[in-house]
Amino acid sequence: MNQNEREKLWMAYLDGQMSAAEASAFDESLTAEEREQLAAEMRLEAGIAERLAAKVACPDATWEALRSQLEGKPATVPTNVVRLPLRSLGLIAAAAAVVLVFYSVRGGDTVDSAPTSGSFDSAVSVAELENMAHGVGVEEYFTQHNIQLAVADFSESHGHSHHKTIRAIGACDGDCPYGSLYEVLFECCGEPVRVVLAEQSSRGARMIKQAQAHGKVQATRMIGGYLAGVVGIHHAEELLDLIEAKPAQVT
Amino acid sequence: MDDFIEQVDRYRDEFYRYIVRTAWDSSVADDVFSSAVLAAWENRHKFTPGTNFRAWMYRIITNKCFVANRETGRTPRPLDEVPEGVMTAVADRGYRDVLEEPDRFLEQCGDEVHRAFKILSTAQRTCILLRSVEKFSYKEIAEIMDIPVGTVMTHLSRGRTKLRGELLGYAQERGVIRTMPKLMPRAKADDGGRAAQNEN
Known part of the structure; x- marks a missing residue:
């Protein structure tokens, strides 16, 4: 078994991606020192994962705006919270309304707007x-x-x-x-x-x-x-x- | 419709966190999240009821993150700078010290973990997040990213090694590791670290 294959086995074991039989066979092939290293690796990986998982949540305003849109309700959120595509949809709707009003009043066919x-x-x-x-x-x-x-x-x-x-x-x-x-x-x-x-x-x-x-x-x-x-x-x-x-x- | 909203609501924090950690520029998280949820909504007829909604959403979100990162245009470090894998890193005397007390080491690294994580390529970050944080299997990650399982393992291995290398470098600079490796003869990868051990 070359270093690369050994490396893959090591990682699959660390990630719990082996079957029970494979894990048992691999475990038996480890020296006591390697077993200790693997246990420490698992603790290190778990610690890294814990830090990457922490401190971030979806802002309520973002979710509520999106939810309103999905439910077909008008969004009522601060304008600086949701950018594209929600903000652009709002701008497009507003601009379309302005254009409609303009044409209904003027009745022309200008392309200036x-x-x-x-x-x-x-x-x-x-x-x-x-x-x-x-x-x-x-x-x-x-x-x-x-x-x-x-x-x-x-x-x-x-x-x-x-x-x-x-x-x-x-x-x-x-x-x-x-x-x-x-x-x-x-x-x-x-x-x-x-x-x-x-x-x-x-x-x-x-x-x-x-x-x-x-x-x-x-x-x-x-x-x-x-x-x-x-x-x-x-x-x-x-x-x-x-x-x-x-x-x-x-x- | 209610089901869709309910399901997204249930996972929204983890989806959002995944985007923040995957995107080069975390300020685009709102845009990417909104864009992904709207895309999923428009394509909800393609979701097969009874299958894994969470994994289906991750596939859409991952695509959006890759597009956002491509548009940010940041170039990761070349792959040949990355050592082969975790076992190679273990041969490093300083890294052996880290493994003696991994919790203490991470505590001392603090927010450096987040900075170091951002140095990895998008694919490496994605694989690590989906495996270590979101607990998807290799097969599920391969399906989410539309790549072979072997490639997932390569990204994981290289990403983890690179991340450990960054953290180790930081710890050495700050003197977090008790035994400074530069004072000890560095063990060669092929002797399993015995040379460094013999120095003690």
């Missing part, structure tokens, strides 16, 4: 994105809407190697009252991320730029006549590398 909800909402989950896609694949959606873009093969190297996993969920219409906005939905490292698209110089494109100015869009890029922007809490600008302009067809 900051887009803070719909396509630029970072607080949606992967499950919600899946619902939004309704099982429509990206290529299928692009074809249906005559969008001259494609999603690159993920197996190709696009400089996104630090992301653990990337999955294209699908695509859907964006939430834009003044023109066409499209969304390509991804799960990146287990987190929801969207790439919003609008034709160059359209109102949708202006909306994306505005959202970027307000920090709602991580990054933008022009791709084949479309402005693309990344939306999500998880930083994944590299998803823009996956959207490509379709090569012009030779007739």
